[in-house]
Amino acid sequence: MEARSLKQKGIRIVSNEVGSDVRAMGFDEWLAQLRSFIKLDLHVESENRRTFSGSGRFLSVHGLPAFDAVAANISWLERTARDVRLDGYDHYAVVLPLAGATTLSQNKRITQLAPRDLALVDSARPLDYFPKGDLRLLFFRLPRRMVISNLGFEPRGGLSSSGTLAGRLIFQLAAEIAEGEDPSSAHNNVHMQLAICDLLGVLFARPIGDLQRSSRHAEMLFARVCSIVRDGFVDPNLTPSAVAAAAGISLRYLQKFFTLRGTTCGQFIHNERLDHAARLLQRRGVCSTKLSLSDIAFEAGFRDYKFFSREFRQRFGCGPGEYAQSDKRKA
Secondary structure, rough: HHHHHHOOOOOOOOOEEEEEEEOOOOOOHHHHHHHHOOOOOHHHEEOOOOOOOOEEEEEOOOOEEEEEEEEEEEEEEEHHHHHHHHOOEEEEEEEEEEEEEEEEEOOOOOOOOOOOOEEEEEEEOOEEEEEEEEEEEEEEEEHHHHHHHHOOHHHOOOOOOOOOOHHHHHHHHHHHHHHHOHHHHOOOOOHHHHHHHHHHHHHHHOHHHHHHHHHHHHHHHHHHHHHHHHHOOOOOOOOHHEEEEHHOOHHHHHHHHHHHOOOHHHHHHHHHHHHHHHHHHHHHHHHHHOOOOOOOHHOOOOHHHHHHHHHHHHHHHOHHHHHHHHHHHOO
């Protein structure tokens, strides 16, 4: 099928340069380019490979890898459980039909995708596509860890109509990029990536029962975070970033835990150090140990005694030396 024929069917052939069309590709070349982008082993069937025609280009959605694909005469795309085991890729993909329709099957759910719809696909699970006629799809890829850490749960994927506000925003963003109307989208923009994750969270929010289970999981995860802090606060190098890395979550998701509780992870670490210093001072006052005040500050994870003394006074209403003496008198 010639590029002109695709245009007549209402599918715009994408271009790498303004004013120039991408040349039509044969089936094998098109499939190799698609596989190189989505990083998945796909089995694709065409009704007639000799008459197949397609094109594609690589894009960037604010630093997220994207691919704009046009194809005619594709009857089936499959990713098997064996493919999942062998390639080990682990990400999500947002799929947006810009023209044509397709049926998608994943997680035992069959989804009909029409133009302006949106689907979230999980690379770690088998899937099938059944395109209908000529098709133009825009894919963009998101790391699994980014999605889960920002949503607070693992989405199962599926369909969301662009009739919702969040869906319309994602579709508009993607359509402008596909038409070359947003040159800034080629640059890495972490804030835009996180905004996209938040919009996906609106679209794929779990039912109440799942949210309750997710809430229990979140409480367990928060307890683990607190345990990491309590086990490691004596290390002056312990920071919120280090805690997030140890817990296997993003710093942004970590901070959400503490924001919901009216504090920050940094403040939680700081308070644990001060509380530990207070316990050491109490022991010093009662047992008359020879541990100096500066040694106590160091033992609690503080590098600077003056800073420790000021913070201690602000927290407990008196300096470290006075605190130790008051406990000695009480004893």
